[in-house]
Amino acid sequence: MLRLNVNGHEHAIEDVADDTPLLWVLRDELKLVGTKFGCGIAQCGACTVHLNGQPIRSCQMPVSAVGSGKITTVEGLAAGETLTALQKAWIEHDVPQCGYCQSGQLMSATALLAANKNPTDAQIDQFMAGNLCRCGTYVRIRKAIHSAAQAVKGNA
Amino acid sequence: MNTVVTTESFVNDLVAGLDRDVASQLADASLPPVSRRGFIKVAGAAGGLVLALSAGLPTDAKAQARPAPPPIPFVPGAYVHIATDGKITLYSKNPEIGQGIKTAFGVILAEELDAKWSDVTVEQSEINAAVYGAQFAGGSLSIPMSWDTLRQAGAGARAMLVAAAAKQWGVPESEVTTSDSTVLHAASARKASYGSLATAAAALPPPDPKTLKLKDRKDYKLIGKRFTGVDNVSLVTGKPLYGIDVNLPGMRYAILEKCPAVGGKVASANLEEIKKLPGIFDAFIVEGSPKATNVMATAVLPGVAIIGKNTWSVFSARKQLKVEWDKSTASKDSWTQYVAQAKELSSKAQGEQVVKATGDVDKALSSGKTVEGFYQFGFVSHAQLEPQNCTAWYKQGPNGDTLEMWTPTQLPGNGLPLAAGVVGLKPEQVTFHQQRVGGGFGRRLLNDFVAEAAYLAKAAGGVPIKLMWTREDDMRHDAYRVGGFMAYKGGLDAKGNLSAWNAHMITFQDTASKQVATAGGIPANEFPMNYVTDYRASQSLLPLSMPVGPWRAPGSNTMSWVTQSFFHELSTAAKRDHVEFLLEVFGRKAGQPAAAPAGPPGLNPDRAIGVIKLAAEKAGWGKPLPKGHFHGLAFYFSHQGHIAEVAEVSVDAKKKVTLHKMTVAADIGPVINLSGAENQVQGCVVDALSTLGLEVTMENGEMQQTNFDKYPMRRIPNTPKVDLHFVESNYPPTGLGEPAFPPAGPAICNAIFAATGHRIRTLPITKEGFTLA
Numbered sequence: 052m053l054r055l056n057v058n059g060h061e062h063a064i065e066d067v068a069d070d071t072p073l074l075w076v077l078r079d080e081l082k083l084v085g086t087k088f089g090c091g092i093a094q095c096g097a098c099t100v101h102l103n104g105q106p107i108r109s110c111q112m113p114v115s116a117v118g119s120g121k122i123t124t125v126e127g128l129a130a131g132e133t134l135t136a137l138q139k140a141w142i143e144h145d146v147p148q149c150g151y152c153q154s155g156q157l158m159s160a161t162a163l164l165a166a167n168k169n170p171t172d173a174q175i176d177q178f179m180a181g182n183l184c185r186c187g188t189y190v191r192i193r194k195a196i197h198s199a200a201q202a203v204k205g206n207a
Numbered sequence: 208m209n210t211v212v213t214t215e216s217f218v219n220d221l222v223a224g225l226d227r228d229v230a231s232q233l234a235d236a237s238l239p240p241v242s243r244r245g246f247i248k249v250a251g252a253a254g255g256l257v258l259a260l261s262a263g264l265p266t267d268a269k270a271q272a273r274p275a276p277p278p279i280p281f282v283p284g285a286y287v288h289i290a291t292d293g294k295i296t297l298y299s300k301n302p303e304i305g306q307g308i309k310t311a312f313g314v315i316l317a318e319e320l321d322a323k324w325s326d327v328t329v330e331q332s333e334i335n336a337a338v339y340g341a342q343f344a345g346g347s348l349s350i351p352m353s354w355d356t357l358r359q360a361g362a363g364a365r366a367m368l369v370a371a372a373a374k375q376w377g378v379p380e381s382e383v384t385t386s387d388s389t390v391l392h393a394a395s396a397r398k399a400s401y402g403s404l405a406t407a408a409a410a411l412p413p414p415d416p417k418t419l420k421l422k423d424r425k426d427y428k429l430i431g432k433r434f435t436g437v438d439n440v441s442l443v444t445g446k447p448l449y450g451i452d453v454n455l456p457g458m459r460y461a462i463l464e465k466c467p468a469v470g471g472k473v474a475s476a477n478l479e480e481i482k483k484l485p486g487i488f489d490a491f492i493v494e495g496s497p498k499a500t501n502v503m504a505t506a507v508l509p510g511v512a513i514i515g516k517n518t519w520s521v522f523s524a525r526k527q528l529k530v531e532w533d534k535s536t537a538s539k540d541s542w543t544q545y546v547a548q549a550k551e552l553s554s555k556a557q558g559e560q561v562v563k564a565t566g567d568v569d570k571a572l573s574s575g576k577t578v579e580g581f582y583q584f585g586f587v588s589h590a591q592l593e594p595q596n597c598t599a600w601y602k603q604g605p606n607g608d609t610l611e612m613w614t615p616t617q618l619p620g621n622g623l624p625l626a627a628g629v630v631g632l633k634p635e636q637v638t639f640h641q642q643r644v645g646g647g648f649g650r651r652l653l654n655d656f657v658a659e660a661a662y663l664a665k666a667a668g669g670v671p672i673k674l675m676w677t678r679e680d681d682m683r684h685d686a687y688r689v690g691g692f693m694a695y696k697g698g699l700d701a702k703g704n705l706s707a708w709n710a711h712m713i714t715f716q717d718t719a720s721k722q723v724a725t726a727g728g729i730p731a732n733e734f735p736m737n738y739v740t741d742y743r744a745s746q747s748l749l750p751l752s753m754p755v756g757p758w759r760a761p762g763s764n765t766m767s768w769v770t771q772s773f774f775h776e777l778s779t780a781a782k783r784d785h786v787e788f789l790l791e792v793f794g795r796k797a798g799q800p801a802a803a804p805a806g807p808p809g810l811n812p813d814r815a816i817g818v819i820k821l822a823a824e825k826a827g828w829g830k831p832l833p834k835g836h837f838h839g840l841a842f843y844f845s846h847q848g849h850i851a852e853v854a855e856v857s858v859d860a861k862k863k864v865t866l867h868k869m870t871v872a873a874d875i876g877p878v879i880n881l882s883g884a885e886n887q888v889q890g891c892v893v894d895a896l897s898t899l900g901l902e903v904t905m906e907n908g909e910m911q912q913t914n915f916d917k918y919p920m921r922r923i924p925n926t927p928k929v930d931l932h933f934v935e936s937n938y939p940p941t942g943l944g945e946p947a948f949p950p951a952g953p954a955i956c957n958a959i960f961a962a963t964g965h966r967i968r969t970l971p972i973t974k975e976g977f978t979l980a
């Protein structure tokens with residue numbers, strides 16, 4: 052049996068192979084399906100989650116390596132009904148098209164703003180380049196990140 | 208049943224790649240005449256007013272078609288439900304694939320209903336041809352096909368609420384108005400919410416759709432404004448919406464390993480070993496049908512299925528799987544060979560099929576100035592981000608077997624009978640739950656993954672199974688955008704005007720069906736047919752056994768690149784301004800848009816002229832640009848959209864191309880949701896830019912690129928600015944999932960020529976030594 056801390060909750064996970072990527076434990080065992088599968092080879096970023104606040108590719112992380120680390124998924128961003136500034140900006144700027152990449156985009160963007168409260172375009176490019184959006188919503192992703200950064204600044 | 212037959216055959220044609228011709232006919236013809244539509248009022252436990260505007264089936268046909276769902280508790284099957292608490296629900300009949308249709312449908316309905324937008328919820332409808340008619344997302348047709356129906360549904364429900372209020376208040380209906388989900392009587396200062404009137408309205412007879420007066424455009428309160436997608440809150444909080452998110456109690460997971468050389472059969476496999484692996488319930492050979500090309504019709508390809516307790520157990524077991532393939536039936540296609548053959552064929556003066564010829568092109572080309580160009584474009588993959596998947600549950604029952612499926616398809620209307628056929632059931636024994644689709648781009652108009660899931664569910668014996676494709680499965684077994692070659696000869700007269708056009712396409716023929724490959728081939732009415740008298744379009748066919756299919760703006764996405772690039776070659780050779788050169792050609796038919804046949808059906812020269820001028824003006828065509836920046840322009844008509852784009856490009860010494868800005872002028876009729884429309888155009892520009900740098904190549908029937916590491920789609924850096932201008936014309940609206948794509952690629956390549964003097968004639972542009980910043 053394995054213990055996993057996800058979104059502030061301890062989960063006991065029975066009977067999964069040690070090499071199971073965290074992605075599939077989240078999706079198949081914990082039914083947290085907001086984290087997506089796109090490529091399985093660390094190319095698309097659809098599976099991005101946070102491990103102790105750092106963005107990781109959950110398709111590459113064997114669940115046995117997580118240990119007591121704290122996992123955050125897209126389901127754990129909002130505090131109850133209260134959305135984060137980024138989630139709000141994503142809605143306000145109507146970022147998604149098919150939407151499939153967007154939980155990964157949000158997890159990367161959340162990590163970016165945690166590290167850098169007011170990123171430049173170049174910093175956004177660098178940080179977000181690991182997240183593919185097949186629908187090409189990049190114009191809006193950038194806008195939403197800037198607008199969330201402004202909103203947080205306004206509230207501080 | 209005429210209407211149904213027409214619509215279904217339309218959809219088949221669409222998938223067969225004929226959409227460019229058929230789409231425009233559809234905009235007029237497929238919509239059933241208004242008189243044949245009628246409202247059906249549905250009473251049920253839901254309470255309030257439930258109003259369905261039938262999809263156009265006459266009542267008797269409806270009775271013969273699939274039995275309607277049980278009325279209690281009634282929800283699906285209707286377009287609109289107004290609950291007593293004022294909540295308004297629209298059941299959106301077509302799949303949501305990222306084109307924003309759920310939101311756009313809601314806006315259209317709410318407009319005519321005069322509803323407050325925040326009262327409106329949009330839900331995916333059930334899949335039921337008897338109630339909804341054709342259900343699919345393709346050809347940018349959802350909007351044109353539902354524009355009238357949804358407006359009438361809204362207006363019909365509004366009329367019933369008005370009638371109910373007038374009756375309650377004892378005043379004439381003509382004195383009653385509506386606004387923000389409320390009925391008002393100004394003279395007596397009375398008002399009532401839609402919710403409070405819903406029950407009374409439900410007791411009234413529904414109106415005859417013919418008597419409804421639809422709003423004037425100037426009175427629109429919602430249409431044309433910005434709306435955020437109706438699923439966005441669910442999306443940013445990670446709610447299960449997609450096919451891949453389906454979880455059922457007792458569900459098992461399945462993979463199907465197919466031959467990497469498409470169409471190969473299983474000779475043997477180490478099944479016993481696989482069955483012993485942890486978490487594996489079963490492994491077996493699927494005989495299937497080895498013919499690969501028309502995956503639509505052949506359903507299931509041969510392979511080895513593994514069924515296990517979770518995704519990782521089947522993915523892991525698959526790594527241990529050893530299959531001996533019998534490749535005698537497999538594709539041996541080779542891109543390298545095709546390229547060599549095409550070059551040879553292009554130089555031959557005979558043997559090709561003439562698709563269309565007017566005037567005397569040979570004679571015309573023998574005098575004046577002649578320009579030649581040979582173009583090549585590769586196959587590309589859909590690469591929608593959600594890999595194919597499908598969940599299915601086959602149940603044996605005392606009253607006959609049933610199949611229940613959770614389907615992320617673009618074409619449920621075809622998928623349902625296909626799945627039924629695969630498991631030997633009748634369509635009425637099959638239920639589809641349509642899921643949000645994590646990217647379509649045409650790939651999911653093919654239901655091969657649906658057929659596979661149906662087959663595996665039956666084999667799994669009573670438990671639900673989720674079929675998972677890996678990215679490698681997805682790229683190996685795509686229905687690719689077909690590659691092709693085009694040899695052009697164009698003539699210029701003494702004034703430097705276009706005087707002759709000879710297009711010889713080297714394209715593909717499906718080895719099984721002997722049909723021209725889907726979205727390959729040169730349409731008989733391809734522009735500039737009918738704009739230049741001496742015109743010939745012909746094609747030579749190379750045998751192809753890889754599956755190909757519709758890919759965002761099928762046919763148009765490549766035809767636009769060759770035609771609009773070659774137009775630029777001609778205007779350049781004539782030493783003419785490109786805009787002026789194009790305007791002269793369209794000007795030949797100006798003022799006679801109805802003159803038939805005027806080239807591609809629906810292509811309206813005045814609308815073309817309008818957007819070309821607008822794009823040029825907004826981009827500052829001919830005006831000074833920042834140092835090192837150059838413009839290129841292209842126009843293309845597809846999916847009823849007239850769109851011109853101007854690319855502003857710079858190219859550095861290492862031939863790295865940066866697209867700084869794309870100016871887009873689009874005439875698509877009224878815009879429904881401005882935010883969604885802009886999103887689609889921005890996405891089309893990014894996709895078109897990305898695709899200039901991509902290809903998949905097959906050798907010995909196997910695709911060489913099987914994951915994103917070998918298929919470098921664009922990421923966020925250097926995303927171009929998109930400056931978008933809509934001509935809000937009074938033509939009926941069309942969808943925007945596709946038509947902004949085709950002009951973007953040639954506009955960029957024309958700008959590269961302006962910057963470097965190098966004509967890109969081969970795609971991807973890396974073949975010509977260029978890269979994309």
Ligand code: FES
Nearest residue numbers: 089090091096110
């Ligand atoms: S699924 Fe993990 S990076 Fe693509």
Ligand code: FES
Nearest residue numbers: 149150152185186
């Ligand atoms: S919104 Fe479709 S992949 Fe990003």
